[in-house]
Amino acid sequence: MAEKKRVNHWPVMLLIALFAIIFLISLVSFQVRTTEIAVLTRLGSPIAERDTSPGWHFRLPWPIEDVWKHDRRIQIFEGQTGVYEEIYTRDQKNIIINVYAYWKVDPDNAITYMNKIGNREHAENQLNSILSHVKREVISQYNFNDLIATVRQAAEDGSVVIQDTVKLTDVEKRMNDMLRVAVQEYGIVISNVGIKHIGLPESVTQKVIARMQEDRRKIAEKTLAEGDAQAQIIQTQAQAEASNIINEGQSQATHIRAEADAKAAEYYAAFAENPDLAIFLRKLEGLRNTLEEDTTLIFDIETPPFDLFQKQAIPNLSLQSSPSTDANQ
Amino acid sequence: MSDKRPLWLAVFAFGIAILLGIGTYALGHHIAESRVIVTAIMPLTLAALFAFVAWWHGLLVRRENVEQEDKNRLSREYDREDLFGDADATLNLAADAHKHFDRYFLTSLTILTGIFLLVRVIFYWAGWMEAEIQDRNALQAAGLSFFMLIFCLLAGTFYNGASREPGCRFLRPVGNWFLLAAFIYALAFFAMLAERFNIGQWDSGVARIILVLIGILAIEMIFNFIIEFYRPRILGEAERPLYESRILGVITEPGGIAKNVAHALDYQFGFKVSETWFYSFLERAVVPFVVLLLFTLYLLDCFILIDYNQMGIRETFGAPAAKPLQPGLHLKLPVPIQRIYTFPVGDVTALSVGYEAYAPGERPEPNPEVPEEQMDSTGGRVLLWNKHHFKDETRFLVPAQRDDSEADESDSRSVPVSFLSANIFIHYKIDPDNLYAFAYNYTNTPDALRQIMWRETVAFLARQDFIALLSSNYQNAQRELDERIRQAVDDADPELGIIVLNVGIGGVHPPVEVAGDFQAVVGADIERHTRTLAAEGQSARTLAMARAQRVSSITEAEAYRNTKSMLASSEAQRFESQLLAYRASGPVFMLRSYLDMLESISSRSRKFVVSAPNSQHIQIFDFTEKVRPDLQNVDLNAPDN
Numbered sequence: 001m002a003e004k005k006r007v008n009h010w011p012v013m014l015l016i017a018l019f020a021i022i023f024l025i026s027l028v029s030f031q032v033r034t035t036e037i038a039v040l041t042r043l044g045s046p047i048a049e050r051d052t053s054p055g056w057h058f059r060l061p062w063p064i065e066d067v068w069k070h071d072r073r074i075q076i077f078e079g080q081t082g083v084y085e086e087i088y089t090r091d092q093k094n095i096i097i098n099v100y101a102y103w104k105v106d107p108d109n110a111i112t113y114m115n116k117i118g119n120r121e122h123a124e125n126q127l128n129s130i131l132s133h134v135k136r137e138v139i140s141q142y143n144f145n146d147l148i149a150t151v152r153q154a155a156e157d158g159s160v161v162i163q164d165t166v167k168l169t170d171v172e173k174r175m176n177d178m179l180r181v182a183v184q185e186y187g188i189v190i191s192n193v194g195i196k197h198i199g200l201p202e203s204v205t206q207k208v209i210a211r212m213q214e215d216r217r218k219i220a221e222k223t224l225a226e227g228d229a230q231a232q233i234i235q236t237q238a239q240a241e242a243s244n245i246i247n248e249g250q251s252q253a254t255h256i257r258a259e260a261d262a263k264a265a266e267y268y269a270a271f272a273e274n275p276d277l278a279i280f281l282r283k284l285e286g287l288r289n290t291l292e293e294d295t296t297l298i299f300d301i302e303t304p305p306f307d308l309f310q311k312q313a314i315p316n317l318s319l320q321s322s323p324s325t326d327a328n329q
Numbered sequence: 330m331s332d333k334r335p336l337w338l339a340v341f342a343f344g345i346a347i348l349l350g351i352g353t354y355a356l357g358h359h360i361a362e363s364r365v366i367v368t369a370i371m372p373l374t375l376a377a378l379f380a381f382v383a384w385w386h387g388l389l390v391r392r393e394n395v396e397q398e399d400k401n402r403l404s405r406e407y408d409r410e411d412l413f414g415d416a417d418a419t420l421n422l423a424a425d426a427h428k429h430f431d432r433y434f435l436t437s438l439t440i441l442t443g444i445f446l447l448v449r450v451i452f453y454w455a456g457w458m459e460a461e462i463q464d465r466n467a468l469q470a471a472g473l474s475f476f477m478l479i480f481c482l483l484a485g486t487f488y489n490g491a492s493r494e495p496g497c498r499f500l501r502p503v504g505n506w507f508l509l510a511a512f513i514y515a516l517a518f519f520a521m522l523a524e525r526f527n528i529g530q531w532d533s534g535v536a537r538i539i540l541v542l543i544g545i546l547a548i549e550m551i552f553n554f555i556i557e558f559y560r561p562r563i564l565g566e567a568e569r570p571l572y573e574s575r576i577l578g579v580i581t582e583p584g585g586i587a588k589n590v591a592h593a594l595d596y597q598f599g600f601k602v603s604e605t606w607f608y609s610f611l612e613r614a615v616v617p618f619v620v621l622l623l624f625t626l627y628l629l630d631c632f633i634l635i636d637y638n639q640m641g642i643r644e645t646f647g648a649p650a651a652k653p654l655q656p657g658l659h660l661k662l663p664v665p666i667q668r669i670y671t672f673p674v675g676d677v678t679a680l681s682v683g684y685e686a687y688a689p690g691e692r693p694e695p696n697p698e699v700p701e702e703q704m705d706s707t708g709g710r711v712l713l714w715n716k717h718h719f720k721d722e723t724r725f726l727v728p729a730q731r732d733d734s735e736a737d738e739s740d741s742r743s744v745p746v747s748f749l750s751a752n753i754f755i756h757y758k759i760d761p762d763n764l765y766a767f768a769y770n771y772t773n774t775p776d777a778l779r780q781i782m783w784r785e786t787v788a789f790l791a792r793q794d795f796i797a798l799l800s801s802n803y804q805n806a807q808r809e810l811d812e813r814i815r816q817a818v819d820d821a822d823p824e825l826g827i828i829v830l831n832v833g834i835g836g837v838h839p840p841v842e843v844a845g846d847f848q849a850v851v852g853a854d855i856e857r858h859t860r861t862l863a864a865e866g867q868s869a870r871t872l873a874m875a876r877a878q879r880v881s882s883i884t885e886a887e888a889y890r891n892t893k894s895m896l897a898s899s900e901a902q903r904f905e906s907q908l909l910a911y912r913a914s915g916p917v918f919m920l921r922s923y924l925d926m927l928e929s930i931s932s933r934s935r936k937f938v939v940s941a942p943n944s945q946h947i948q949i950f951d952f953t954e955k956v957r958p959d960l961q962n963v964d965l966n967a968p969d970n
Contacts, residue, residue, distance in 0.1 A: 015620050023475065026468055026525070031665060033647035034769050056646030062469055073772045074823065076780055100780050102771075148726050149792040150745040161794075162728050168788045191822060194784035198726050198791070205724065205748070209842050212747050216846035220853035227857025231864030238868030242875030249879025253886030260890030264897035270904050277911050278904055280919060284926045291930040298937040305924060306938050 027061040037072035037110050040065060046111045068114050074104045074191060075120070080128045086201055087136055093144040094204065098197035099135055101179060103127065106189045113187030126186055127179075134178045138171055147171070147198055168195055332391055335496045338488070339384035342503045345484050346377035349510065352477065361470030364457060364536035365517040369477075369510045371449055371543055375442065376484075376506040379572065382438065383499035386570075389430050390496060392423035431568070436557055439572040443550030450544040457533060471521035474514045481511035485581065502573045508581035513539055526665045546574050633659045638675025640764055644668045653764045672768065674759040677830060680775060681754045682782045685721040714844030724748040724840055725790045727798070747795050748843070752835035753786050755814065757827045767826030774825055781821065785813045799837060807834050 032038045038052035042065050051057060052067075059065040078100045079085070086096050103123070105113045117123045145151055151163040176193040183190060200208060271278035291297075301309040350373040357367035488504030491497050516539065520531040553571055634657075635641045641654035645667050654669065661667040729745040757778065759767050771777045789810050790798075798806050811832040818829050839847050911918045 010617075015623075023472070023522075026522075027472065031647045033644065034649050035772075036647070054646075054648040062466075062472070066466075071772055074770060074777070075772045076776055100784075102777065102780075147791065148746050149728050162792060164792050166788065166791045168791065172784075194780060195787055196780060196783040197723065198787055199724060200726070200746075208746065208748060209840060211729075212839065212843045213846045216843065216850050220846070220849045223850065223853040223857045224860075227853075227860040230857070231860045234861065234864040234868045235871075238871040242871045245872070245875040245879045246882075249882040252879075253882035256883065256886035256890050257893075260886075260893035263890070264893045267894075267897035267901035270901035273905075274908055274911065277908060277919075281904065281907060281922065284922055288926050288929060291934065295930070295934040296937065297931060297934050298939055300939050304920065305927070309938065 029056060029058050030067045031056055032067075032069070035071060035073050036069045037105050037107060038070075039068045039110050039114050041068060046114060048111060068118075070105050070110070070113070070119070072105055072107065074102045077101050077103055077124055077127050077131070078196065079131060080124060082128070082132050084197065084199070085132060085135060087139045089139060089144045089147070090141055091143040091145075094201050095139070095144070095147065096197070096199040096201060097135060097139065097195065099131060099175065100194055100196050101127065101131060101190055102192040103183070103188050103190050106184075106187045109187035111187075112185070116186050117188070123186070123188060127183065127188070130182045131179060134175050134182065138174045138178065141174075142167060142171055171195065332394065332496070334494070335387035335500070336384055336391070338491055338497060338500055339380050339387055339503075342380035342484070342488055342500065342507075343377050343384065345480075346373050346380055346503070346507070349373050349477065349480060349484070349507075350377060353510070356470075356473055356477065361473060361517075361521070362465050363470055363474075363517055363521065364453075364532050365513060365520055365539065366470070366474060366477075368453065368536055368539040368543065369481075369513040369517070371446065372506040372509040372513065373481075375446075376503050376510070378442070379499070379502045379506065379570070382435075382570070383497075383503060386430065386499045387496065389423065389427040393427045396421070396423040435571045436554060439550050439557075440554040442572055443547045443554065446543060446547035446550070450540045450547065454537070454540055457536070467521045467525035471518050471525060474517040474521060478511050478514035478518055481507050481514055485509075485511050489581065498568060499570050502570055502577075505574065505577045505581045509577060512581075528664065546577055549574055549576055627663060630663050631661055633661055633669045633671075635659060635669075635671055636673075638673055639671045640674045640759075640761055641669045641671045642764065642768055644670070649765065649769075653761070670768065672759055672764060674761045674764065677756050677758050678775070679754060679756050680779055680782065681752060681835065682779060682786060683723045683725070683750065683752045684719040687720045714838040714847065715841055717841055722750040722752075722841070725751055725787065727790050727793055727795045729795070748840045749790060749795060749798070749837065750840055751786065751790065751837045753782060753810065753814075754831075754833055754835045755782060755829060756831040757829050760826050760828045763824060763826040765826070766824040770823040770826065774827065777821070778818065778825055778827065781817045782814060785810070785817050789813055795839075799839075803834070803837070810834065 030038070030040075032052055032054050034054040036054070040047045040050040040052055040057075040059060042060070043063075044066075046068075059067065078098060084096050084098045086094055088094060113123075117126065139147075145165045146167040149162045149164055149166050151165055153161060153163045155161045172193050172195060176190060179193055180190040199205070299306045301307060350370060353366060353369045353373055357363055357370060485504050485506075485508030488500050488507060490504075492499075492501035492504055516535050520535050523529050523531050550572055557571055633641065635654055637656045639656060641659065643650040643654055643659070643661060645662070646665075659669060661669055725748065726746045727749045729747045755778070767774050789806075793806060794802060814832045815829050818825055818827065838844060907918070907922075
């Protein structure tokens with residue numbers, strides 16, 4: 001019966017045995033990944049000569065020997081409390097700056113790092129204060145236009161170009177050098193320092209934005225004024241030209257009329273043969289032209305041909321001789 | 330069996346629970362800092378509490394037994410049962426104490442314990458909102474958990490077995506809670522091992538599952554307290570602690586589950602299913618089957634499929650193989666001996682700097698008082714400078730759009746800069762020939778690339794002409810920034826292990842607050858053009874009218890000339906003819922001419938012939954408006970002028 005029970009429990013026993021073996025092996029060995037740096041300690045003291053390269057290694061069980069591990073890859077640090085920090089430049093201008101640093105544990109000084117720092121959190125605490133100090137010291141040695149090109153100069157072709165006064169690479173190099181030396185004693189290697197952002201304090205930012213707005217408004221107003229001026233010039237020029245054209249036309253017309261009058265005068269010489277008759281005929285023509293419709297004419301009976309209404313008109317007709325008759329006679 | 334055995338067992342259980350509880354507290358809060366282990370404090374606390382209750386209960390039972398023996402002895406000595414009947418309260422003190430203990434103390438203890446557990450669960454749950462602690466010696470924690478597991482398991486198993494002895498029934502909850510602590514330590518052991526071998530961070534998740542389980546047990550206790558008032562009492566039923574959990578019994582006595590299942594099947598089928606060979610086979614095979622299943626699952630880890638757009642790196646005990654793995658099926662030794670990490674080398678990844686986009690569902694409703702947040706008529710499909718489109722846009726510093734001659738020299742503290750919002754993007758992919766650099770040089774290669782992009786963008790914009798960048802110099806700027814970022818990626822030491830495919834300026838514009846004024850400048854320029862065009866139109870009209878007037882004047886003059894010439898000519902000719910007629914018959918010609926004229930005008934005029942003797946000339950009045958009244962008023966006798 002007891003034998004049967006043991007047989008029934010073999011899978012559980014096997015499982016427990018498997019876990020026990022794995023557990024025991026893990027107690028006396030350790031694994032180091034390529035991404036890790038490791039230091040073996042015996043009763044708390046680091047053993048520098050032990051191989052801790054990536055791979056599988058044996059050790060005495062805890063607490064006799066223990067393994068300290070840390071990421072060996074490059075890590076990026078931007079700051080903790082002062083990711084963005086307000087700093088004064090040499091020419092007394094406030095800027096907000098954000099600097100990042102690439103750092104890693106120095107493989108040759110891993111024991112130093114383990115003893116003085118221990119883990120990433122403490123490393124970043126140290127880097128935070130040192131980086132803040134380095135930022136202030138380096139930036140205070142540069143003018144604002146070393147960070148942003150603010151000087152313009154005339155080019156050969158007469159245009160205005162920005163003078164490249166920016167020395168950001170120098171600034172970063174100095175920060176890199178200072179930071180590298182400062183953290184060297186902690187077993188940290190700095191491989192790169194870069195400026196991630198340059199800004200201005202919020203109050204100054206608002207002023208700059210206000211200035212940008214005013215600048216644009218000034219340009220807009222200037223543009224509109226130029227438009228008005230141009231429009232006025234165009235209109236004035238047009239009016240002057242129009243006046244010239246009209247005057248020229250009128251001049252030509254007067255000349256033509258004068259020519260016409262002169263030409264007509266040549267024909268009017270024919271009227272000189274009998275001016276009275278010409279005047280008489282012209283009067284008749286004038287009457288014909290001036291008396292329009294709806295004109296009321298009042299004649300007395302002595303006016304030809306209404307003189308025929310007189311009593312003596314009929315007898316006189318036979319007695320009176322007509323001009324033609326007189327002429328015939 | 331000695332009647333003091335239950336008492337001694339309870340005392341030992343109390344001591345063991347206290348010791349294990351202190352050990353768990355130290356382990357959970359200080360040594361391992363594991364949340365799973367911290368949850369084991371609760372079952373061990375209850376084990377100690379119930380051990381004390383079991384001791385007390387055993388004491389009461391023992392006194393009651395002594396009292397009963399005394400009564401029996403006296404009854405035998407005096408041979409009178411009624412003398413020491415139940416009515417005599419002084420002889421039933423121990424029995425009454427036991428009864429009150431069951432009736433009042435146990436019920437109160439049950440509800441108070443249930444509430445205590447529930448409060449603790451809520452307290453732990455609320456206190457674990459922050460991130461999990463990861464900086465611990467997981468292997469050490471696993472080892473200590475394993476030892477605690479053994480102790481708790483031994484204690485639980487022992488007291489579960491001991492509870493079947495006569496008078497030890499109250500020790501069963503103690504054993505159950507010891508076993509629950511053992512179960513928690515088993516989970517802690519596996520969670521710590523998983524953490525140690527980088528399989529995952531299970532501590533918080535497992536701890537929360539345990540909290541849920543303990544919460545259910547607490548609710549069960551409260552439920553037990555309520556139904557105790559309505560439970561039918563059966564005479565002679567076995568005494569059972571009210572706080573004993575049936576759910577916990579199922580967990581801590583797995584054999585009981587099988588037994589219950591067998592009974593249920595027997596009941597359902599109407600015969601002894603549990604005695605068939607098939608059921609017996611299942612009962613024997615289930616544990617090996619589960620073990621085999623777990624082992625198979627473990628072995629499945631030996632097969633790794635690398636997708637067509639991926640490459641892999643095989644690590645043996647943490648050391649990488651010399652060559653990366655190509656797409657396909659690969660065999661490996663199981664964890665923790667070998668691991669294969671895959672990388673999507675075929676995928677193009679995009680990164681941007683200069684803005685922070687809203688996460689899905691994060692975009693707030695536009696503030697009606699902020700015009701920059703209002704949607705345009707396109708509902709946001711058109712990206713406008715003067716509208717917010719992102720959660721945050723970086724304001725890059727650029728040189729101000731003015732030259733030094735315009736600067737106020739007296740104001741040396743002014744900052745001659747402007748702001749520019751820019752969205753710089755990069756498309757890259759992992760370099761398959763440099764996969765190890767991508768995998769091992771940086772903890773976060775994309776983040777390292779992002780830092781480079783920020784740096785190059787800031788340095789690039791620091792020397793750019795703002796307006797030119799927005800307009801004429803955009804193409805050159807794009808090319809220059811592309812070259813800068815590619816060069817910086819190439820110069821990165823150590824290498825990033827990526828191939829830059831494309832770098833571009835996704836958007837560049839003045840800050841939203843200024844964008845409206847920039848649009849106003851464009852509007853003003855258009856307005857200037859409009860006004861110029863209007864003036865030119867007016868000018869064209871004026872000139873056209875002037876030309877027309879000139880032509881008209883000349884034409885009129887020419888017409889005059891022609892008319893005048895022709896009329897003069899014809900009049901001269903006609904006059905010559907008339908002169909001939911006049912010479913032929915002067916008066917007649919003149920009279921005829923006169924009458925012809927009179928006929929022609931009088932045909933369309935009113936005519937009045939006045940027979941006034943003294944009238945010597947014709948008077949013509951224009952009576953177009955009122956003829957008759959005036960005519961009637963004409964004084965015909967008035968003297969002629």
